[in-house]
Amino acid sequence: MNCLNKITVIGVGLIGGSFAKGIKQLGLAQQVHGFGHNQDNLELAVQLNVIDSFSLDAKSAMQGCDLVLLAVPLGAMQSVLEMIQPYLEEHTIITDAGSAKQSVIEAATTVFGSLPENFVPAHPIAGKEQSGVLAADETLYVDHRVIITPTEKSSDAAVLQVKALWQALGAKVEIMSASFHDEVFAATSHLPHLLAFALVELLNEHPELGNVFKYTAGGFRDFSRIASSDPTMWRDISVANSVAISKWLTEYRNYLDQMIPLVEQQDSEALYTLFATAKAARDEHIVKR
Amino acid sequence: MNCLNKITVIGVGLIGGSFAKGIKQLGLAQQVHGFGHNQDNLELAVQLNVIDSFSLDAKSAMQGCDLVLLAVPLGAMQSVLEMIQPYLEEHTIITDAGSAKQSVIEAATTVFGSLPENFVPAHPIAGKEQSGVLAADETLYVDHRVIITPTEKSSDAAVLQVKALWQALGAKVEIMSASFHDEVFAATSHLPHLLAFALVELLNEHPELGNVFKYTAGGFRDFSRIASSDPTMWRDISVANSVAISKWLTEYRNYLDQMIPLVEQQDSEALYTLFATAKAARDEHIVKR
Structure with a gap:
């Protein structure tokens, strides 16, 4: 060079x-x-x-x-x-x-x-x-x-x-392409950040539970780590990539809509399949790499 | 003793x-x-x-x-x-x-x-x-x-x-009390586990993005760590605590329903407030302890 x-x-x-x-x-x-x-x-x-x-x-x-x-x-x-x-x-x-x-x-x-x-x-x-x-x-x-x-x-x-x-x-x-980039990173990065912010804020807005954070363990700490990210940066990203992010947030919301009845109905077979498939995907693509 | x-x-x-x-x-x-x-x-x-x-x-x-x-x-x-x-x-x-x-x-x-x-x-x-x-x-x-x-x-x-x-x-x-326990741990532990399983599985079900996991970074790795948990254990917990878990999943889904329009409308002020409040709560209750 x-x-x-x-x-x-x-x-x-x-x-x-x-x-x-x-x-x-x-x-x-x-x-x-x-x-x-x-x-x-x-x-x-x-x-x-x-x-x-x-x-x-x-x-x-x-x-x-x-x-x-x-x-x-x-x-x-x-x-x-x-x-x-x-x-x-x-x-x-x-x-x-x-x-x-x-x-x-x-x-x-x-x-x-x-x-x-x-x-x-x-x-x-x-x-x-x-x-x-x-x-x-x-x-x-x-x-x-x-x-x-x-x-x-x-x-x-x-x-x-x-x-x-x-x-x-x-x-x-x-x-x-820029559009593929924005789609992929909306799914793999922007979505999890917004989900983590949302969970911390949801718990924060339930004072009737007391300081509920004191009952959290290592799993919550890791899950929510990205909710300690810079709010200015994430405001900017949310605005800059709003179309793809809101699309993926909506997809995720719809996924929860399918999941909630499985829990309500105690559908242990379907829940096991969901958890086992997710674990296998993560172990394959994230843990092993 | x-x-x-x-x-x-x-x-x-x-x-x-x-x-x-x-x-x-x-x-x-x-x-x-x-x-x-x-x-x-x-x-x-x-x-x-x-x-x-x-x-x-x-x-x-x-x-x-x-x-x-x-x-x-x-x-x-x-x-x-x-x-x-x-x-x-x-x-x-x-x-x-x-x-x-x-x-x-x-x-x-x-x-x-x-x-x-x-x-x-x-x-x-x-x-x-x-x-x-x-x-x-x-x-x-x-x-x-x-x-x-x-x-x-x-x-x-x-x-x-x-x-x-x-x-x-x-x-x-x-x-x-057992009921308060089940409520608190539905919110702080069972909910994040199910959210992490759901995200990994949602991405896994989008093959049109290719192997989208390869674009994930440390934030996703931490967020999704609990999705590598034992599926049998989490099936059992989901069934055993289904009432509280489905209630909190629904609360979270409703929270996303409020958040999605903020992203769609690029409401930077409201998004900044949400992210900054969540970050402050996590920094106070999780990071400092």
């Missing part, structure tokens, strides 16, 4: 910072640059060797930039694109790390009028409990999936460049 | 074996006896110092027995009570470790006609990934809750004896 001249990361937190730190350590760019509105955070990122330099204005952030990664909340994508749009150079590749893809593409369509061929939406499937630049970790993406969802306009060269960078960081890159 | 002459554990697996091993190590009974139908398992339990001795017939298992713990699946409680009933001595305290309590009390009512004063239902809130006597661990109950749900007939002396044994094993004992 050619060494790039300058990479700019917008939003130097866990996701953007881990990308920046990995690129910097591997020497994949002459300059790893940060852009954001929080000077203290960007100074800290320099001290932590996550980035080489930073700027607080879009013009200098974009100057001579070969590739820009937007690692900002989904709700901020459009305003960040608007901010950088006047200063983008013709060759600059634009990519992002948002957990929903169609909404980012819509935002780009709004800002650019038509989609630039250097625009390559992507979604790294990684995270950890901690957030922020202090948690940035150059190995975060090793063996993790990164989904690239090229638009109809994305050039092969731009897609290859984005793919090569993620692969250099150890990620397993997959290409799919 | 007085040292008991003989304690019999019926079902020497993780739960019963951990109880037996703890009693034996603390010298709280002259003889820790096992009863079951699997001779190999009971011989292994002796080798592992989980029990002192065992029998394969109910008569010798109950002879001279001061306390018997039923650590068998909920679906087997009634038949085990029927098996030991002819041989129970007048002073023998009967307790159990079932995760639903009203169904065990109903089984006892059926078998004994009226409830014995030496019958003290209980539920230790503990478990681990492994099951079976090999996983038996005398520290399993340390700092874990054990819920005792005395019947109207349970004598104070019998309740105190059961309480003292669990406390000696390091457990935090709480007394509550």
